[in-house]
Amino acid sequence: MDVQNVDLTISAVEAKQYxxxxxxEIAFVGRSNVGKSSLTNVLINRKGYARTSSQPGKTQTLNFYNIEDKLFFVDVPGYGYAKTSKANREKWGKMIEKYLTEREQLRGVITLVDGRHAPTNDDVSMHEWLKYYGIEILTVATKMDKIAKGKWNKQESLIRKTLNLDANEKLISFSALTKQGKTEIWQWIEGRMHQ
Incomplete structure (x- = not known):
């Protein structure tokens, strides 16, 4: 999709604000600082529209971005960052869980992992949880420009193995710098939009 118009409609803290x-709606999930904002900015052809926070774990709301009055990108708070209180984490956890399992408009989840490393336990748990609920998942390995191209296959195999991806589950390597993977990600999104 060629994106001209984007609007941050709401930063929601509870369901009645959705x-x-x-x-x-397509939700983006991943650990804090994995590159969700960078991916969003590349997909919507903007620089710095989706805010990258210098403090990991800062996004504490579900941010709904209206794309061309056709769909919403939903930025979900990053997980796996401990500097927030346990009570806060539980509160977001419930909000996120409710959104991901009950929102009728949700068509799929793009889950981001840092392509430079093996997925963390949190990444694995999130993937298993989404699969358990039968949610459509696209896994995107970010920051791939930081790895020599010759090592991509090895890295992709490691990610697939750690997350236990089936042969039919897609893994796309992405770089915000070179925009590698952008077209494939949009194809996946557009395939979900008309379901």
Whole structure:
């Protein structure tokens, strides 16, 4: 999709604030600082529109980005960052869980892992949890420009093995710098929009 118009509609802290539209929604999940904002900015052809926070774990709301009045990108708070209180983490956890399992407009989840390393236990848990609920998942390995191209296959195999991805589960290598993977990610999103 060629994106011209984007609008941050709401940063929601509870379900009653979610946009009251029938637009399909694609959620983005991943550890703090994995590159969700960078990926979003590349997909919507903007620089710095989705804010990258210098403090990991800062996003504490579900941010709904209206894309061309056709769909919403939903930025989910990063997980696996301990500097917030346990009570806070539990509160977000419940909000996120409710959104991901009950939101009718949700068409799929793009889960981001840092392509330079093996997925963490949190990454594995999130993937298993999404699969358990039968949610459509696209796994994106970010920051791939930081790895020599010759090592990509090895890294992709490590990610697939650690996350226990089936042969039919997609893994896309992405670089915000070179925009590698952008077209494939959009193809996946567009395939979900008309379900």
């Amino acid at each position: 946009p009251n539209t029938r637009f399909p």
